[in-house]
Amino acid sequence: MSKGEREHWNHRYATEGVRTTDPAAFLVEIAEYLPVASKILDVGGGSGRNAVWLARHGHRVTIADISTAGLELAEEAAKAAGVEVATILMDFDADPFPRGPWDVIVDFHFIKRHLFPAFYTALRPGGLLVFCRATLRNLERNERPPRPYLLQTGEGWDLLEDFELLIAREGWSIEGRHEFEALAQVPATD
Numbered sequence: 001m002s003k004g005e006r007e008h009w010n011h012r013y014a015t016e017g018v019r020t021t022d023p024a025a026f027l028v029e030i031a032e033y034l035p036v037a038s039k040i041l042d043v044g045g046g047s048g049r050n051a052v053w054l055a056r057h058g059h060r061v062t063i064a065d066i067s068t069a070g071l072e073l074a075e076e077a078a079k080a081a082g083v084e085v086a087t088i089l090m091d092f093d094a095d096p097f098p099r100g101p102w103d104v105i106v107d108f109h110f111i112k113r114h115l116f117p118a119f120y121t122a123l124r125p126g127g128l129l130v131f132c133r134a135t136l137r138n139l140e141r142n143e144r145p146p147r148p149y150l151l152q153t154g155e156g157w158d159l160l161e162d163f164e165l166l167i168a169r170e171g172w173s174i175e176g177r178h179e180f181e182a183l184a185q186v187p188a189t190d
Helices: 001-018 025-033 049-056 069-080 113-122 138-142 157-158
Strands: 039-043 060-065 085-089 102-108 122-135 164-172 179-184
Touching: 001 060, 025 049, 025 122, 025 179, 039 049, 039 113, 049 060, 049 085, 049 102, 060 069, 069 085, 069 122, 102 113, 113 122, 122 157, 138 179, 157 164, 157 179
Parallel strands: 039 060, 039 102, 060 085, 102 122
Antiparallel strands: 122 179, 164 179
């Protein structure tokens, strides 16, 4: 599956290019919660729309993604913006999760359910997870992402059960998707 997944995303970037360079609206909304000069991992960050924006705001950002084409676009976008963004080519189903501790992990529109314990472990105590994923209701208005990559109603809360939820909501976003959006924190002391 991983080779096929890489080929899929490389082909998609080659044919569709970058759909937007604007950061996700929820990320902009919660930016004030992020510690200054955070060490941030952008999981499945693709072409870097969120990573470049975070780097422009003084954060040290690393994108981990399966697509070589997506990471090349992210590197080009970072260079054009005059910022540095590190990249890691990785298969989240086969490779070890990037070592932390991270101050923040950002996961937008990417879902690998088995990674949530790794998120928790890789974040420093008090570290933040910013998570946003479309739910099944998204199919009422949008054909993508397909059903296997959508959250069930209420599933977001279950995935984050070990975290302290600072913000958690499910509904139609200003970007036109029905999403679960969350800002979650690893307790400062276990």
